[in-house]
Amino acid sequence: MILFDTDVQELKYKVLREVVRLARADKLDDGYYDIPRTIIPGPKATMRCCIYRERAIVEERVRAAMGRGDMPGIVSVIDSACDECPVQRFSVTDACRGCIAHKCHAACPFGAISYEKHRAVIDPEKCRECGRCMKACPYHAIIERQRPCVAGCAAKAIEIDDQKKAKINYDRCTSCGNCVYQCPFGAMVDKSFILDVLDLLRQAQENPDLHIYAVLAPAIASQFSYAKIGQVVAGIRQLGFHRAVEAALGADIVAQKEAHELAEKGFLTSSCCPSFVRYVEINHPDLKPFISHNVSPMVETALLIKHHDPGAKVVFIGPCIAKKMEISLEKTQGAVDSVLTFEELQALFDGMEIPVDQLEEGPMDDASCFGRAFARSGGVTEAVRSVIEDEGLDLVLDPEICNGADSYKIALFKAAKGKLGKNFIEGMSCADGCVGGAACLSHGLRSVVDVNTFSKKASRKHVGESVADADGSFDGEDGPAS
Numbered sequence: 001m002i003l004f005d006t007d008v009q010e011l012k013y014k015v016l017r018e019v020v021r022l023a024r025a026d027k028l029d030d031g032y033y034d035i036p037r038t039i040i041p042g043p044k045a046t047m048r049c050c051i052y053r054e055r056a057i058v059e060e061r062v063r064a065a066m067g068r069g070d071m072p073g074i075v076s077v078i079d080s081a082c083d084e085c086p087v088q089r090f091s092v093t094d095a096c097r098g099c100i101a102h103k104c105h106a107a108c109p110f111g112a113i114s115y116e117k118h119r120a121v122i123d124p125e126k127c128r129e130c131g132r133c134m135k136a137c138p139y140h141a142i143i144e145r146q147r148p149c150v151a152g153c154a155a156k157a158i159e160i161d162d163q164k165k166a167k168i169n170y171d172r173c174t175s176c177g178n179c180v181y182q183c184p185f186g187a188m189v190d191k192s193f194i195l196d197v198l199d200l201l202r203q204a205q206e207n208p209d210l211h212i213y214a215v216l217a218p219a220i221a222s223q224f225s226y227a228k229i230g231q232v233v234a235g236i237r238q239l240g241f242h243r244a245v246e247a248a249l250g251a252d253i254v255a256q257k258e259a260h261e262l263a264e265k266g267f268l269t270s271s272c273c274p275s276f277v278r279y280v281e282i283n284h285p286d287l288k289p290f291i292s293h294n295v296s297p298m299v300e301t302a303l304l305i306k307h308h309d310p311g312a313k314v315v316f317i318g319p320c321i322a323k324k325m326e327i328s329l330e331k332t333q334g335a336v337d338s339v340l341t342f343e344e345l346q347a348l349f350d351g352m353e354i355p356v357d358q359l360e361e362g363p364m365d366d367a368s369c370f371g372r373a374f375a376r377s378g379g380v381t382e383a384v385r386s387v388i389e390d391e392g393l394d395l396v397l398d399p400e401i402c403n404g405a406d407s408y409k410i411a412l413f414k415a416a417k418g419k420l421g422k423n424f425i426e427g428m429s430c431a432d433g434c435v436g437g438a439a440c441l442s443h444g445l446r447s448v449v450d451v452n453t454f455s456k457k458a459s460r461k462h463v464g465e466s467v468a469d470a471d472g473s474f475d476g477e478d479g480p481a482s
Contacts, residue, residue, distance in 0.1 A: 003226070003346065003441050007047075008186035013347050014039050015061045016194060020351025023198055028066075035062050057081045057186070064189045071191050074175045074324045077166050081187035084164040085147040089129045092120045095141035107136035152182035154405030154429070155279055172282060176275035176405065176429040177321025177438030190321045190439070193338045194348065200313050200338065201240040211242035211309055215301045215336070216364070217318030218248045218375040219434040221454030222447035223342050229454070230361025235354050236317070236345075237362055247318070248367030248458075249473070250301030251374040252466040255383035257294045262384065262424055263395045265290065267415075269425040270380050272296045273434075274326035276408060276427035284416045295332060297374060298323060302335035308474040313337045317345055319437025322429070341439030365459050366473055368466040372455040376448045377403040377433040379455075380426045387463050399424040404431040 004010045018035045022028040036055035040046075048054045060078045064071065098118035105113045105120070112126035113133055120142070122133070134142040149166050150158045157172035158179060166179075166187060180188040204210045214236050224232050233244045254272060262268040271277055271292035280287050295303070302314040316323055317340045327336040340348070349356050370386050373379030381399045388395050400422040402408035408427040414420040430436040435447035460466045 005442050006184075008184070009181075009343065009441070011039070011047075011058070011186060012061065012189075013343055015058060015065050016192065016344055016347030017351045019062065019065045019192075020194065020198070020347055023195060024352060028195075032062055032066065035059075053080065061186075061189060065192045066195055067192055073168060073170045073173060073191075074321060075168060075173065075177055075180060075188060075190050077168060078187050078189055079165055081185055082165045083185045083187070086145060087147070087160050087164055088122070088124050088127070089146055090122055090127060090131065090134055090142055090144055092122060093141050093143055095139050096120050096137075097139055097141070099138070101138070103136040103138065104133040104142060107132040148182040148184055149179040149188060152178040154178075154409055155282070174275040174278040174282070174429065175322040175325035178405075178430070180321060181438040181443075190341075191324065192344060193324065194340065194344050196338045197315055197340055197348075200315065204240055204242070204313075209311065211312045212240065213302075213305050213309075213312055213314050214241045214244045215247045215250075215298060215305070215314055215316045216244050217298075217316070217320070217434060218246065218251070218367070218372040218451060218454065219319045219437060219440065219447070220317070220342070221372070221375070222435045222450040223319070223441050224346070224356070225442070227357040227359075228361055229364065231356050231359045233362035233364045234359040235349055235356040238354050238359070239348060239352060241315070242312070244362070244364055245301055245305060246364060246366040246371070247297045247301050247316070248371030248374060249466060249470060250297035250299070250304065251371035251380075251383065252368050252463045253300045253304070253470065254292075254294050254297050255370060255374075255380070255463050256387050256467055258292050258380075259384045259387035259391070259393060259395075261292055261294065262397070263388075263393050267423050268292055269412075269415075270427055272374060272380060273322070273428050274320075274329075275322040275405075275429035278322070278325075279405070279408070279429070280412060280427075284412050287412065287416060295335075296326065297371070298326070299332045299335045303333065304470060305474075306335060308471070315340055318342065319430075319434055319440040321438050342437075342441050343439050346441060366466070366470075367458060368460040368463050369455040369458040370463050371466055372458055373451065375434045375451045377401060377428055377431075378426070379433065379451075381424065383463055384424065390462055390464055397424060398422050399426060401426045402428065403433070404436075405429045 022031045036058040040054045042051040045051045096119045110126050110128050112123045155172050155174045157169045161167050200212050204212045236244045269291050298316045314336050315338045324339045370383035378401050385397050400411045402411050
């Protein structure tokens with residue numbers, strides 16, 4: 001059964017699973033030292049130069065999985081894992097013919113190109129990585145190559161130190177986690193709260209009056225392909241959660257509020273992606289007043305839960321690493337107590353030996369088809385448009401739907417210059433939306449199809465239906481499965 005896109009993801013999962021397994025047996029404090037040997041038994045290395053380096057890297061991963069270690073942010077670099085990828089972005093290949101036109105030299109405004117033995121040479125000290133030489137070469141002899149972590153960081157937060165190791169500029173980092181997924185050597189790692197969640201579940205087991213709720217991102221429809229969504233819900237109940245609630249319910253509430261806020265302000269950006277919001281705050285502070293003042297669907301759902309069950313604890317489960325950053329923000333009002341990714345949920349299932357694909361399906365039908373569609377690019381816009389039409393708001397929606405960070409960088413730049421010509425920006429940091437989140441088990445075109453199918457199965461076909469039924473949806477609930 002193949003669950004993950006890459007071996008790096010599988011390694012991350014194995015570490016998390018072992019942490020859960022030892023914690024379940026109450027042997028973690030003494031046994032976590034043995035996890036590197038369990039995962040890297042030897043005697044031959046399979047990934048690095050030697051098993052000792054492999055084990056040292058796994059040891060760092062264990063610390064991250066336990067929420068320990070010196071991690072200044074949600075995402076950190078494992079120095080021993082960083083493989084010193086090439087730093088120079090543009091280089092001349094053997095395809096250079098030593099032509100006499102010298103178009104590359106003429107195109108470079110910084111004087112970075114010279115010639116040795118009739119062939120072009122790029123001076124890295126003078127090169128400003130504009131790419132004009134590459135475009136000018138008639139032989140395509142100049143190529144571009146970036147470190148995957150750098151290329152994948154739209155926020156330009158990845159820098160290279162004197163040892164040619166990657167480092168994160170936390171003043172610019174938006175915690176999107178794309179570098180974690182993109183790094184082929186697994187040198188980027190995100191801090192896990194999996195032990196915090198296990199502790200909450202233990203507290204609930206000892207105190208029946210304490211209810212732990214799981215808020216599930218709608219992108220879950222594109223994951224756990226070996227089981228049905230209802231079986232995943234049942235598995236979550238078996239972990240000890242009181243109930244699983246769709247974050248799409250909060251998305252319906254957010255869509256309704258954002259439609260009215262847009263009608264009031266005349267221009268608005270969405271607020272559901274914390275990485276996007278952070279990017280705007282860092283790079284376009286003049287646009288901050290136009291970021292929707294509404295909280296994200298995750299927080300909206302958690303606030304609703306705690307309104308009905310004041311003593312409850314809430315754990316968000318989704319594809320997003322940035323949510324781990326979002327819950328610490330003042331504006332989230334402490335609504336969400338912890339965050340798990342889909343990768344971590346899979347490790348919980350296996351570490352606790354829960355056979356998800358053998359369980360009887362549990363119920364989950366809290367949201368409208370539009371709230372569920374928040375998981376993919378364009379879904380927020382469709383929901384806002386639906387509210388405008390259903391409520392007859394005096395507003396013509398003219399959106400800029402940004403599929404990924406590279407797309408919203410352009411839209412925000414134009415908006416800051418007053419040249420966008422649109423009245424609503426839907427911003428998502430991950431390609432295709434949350435279904436492309438860095439902590440998904442798998443990624444691909446099928447994910448969008450799965451979310452669309454899941455959306456159509458919602459019994460509520462209008463945002464207003466879901467919002468109107470929200471309070472009543474908490475009546476007659478059951479506790480965790482035995």
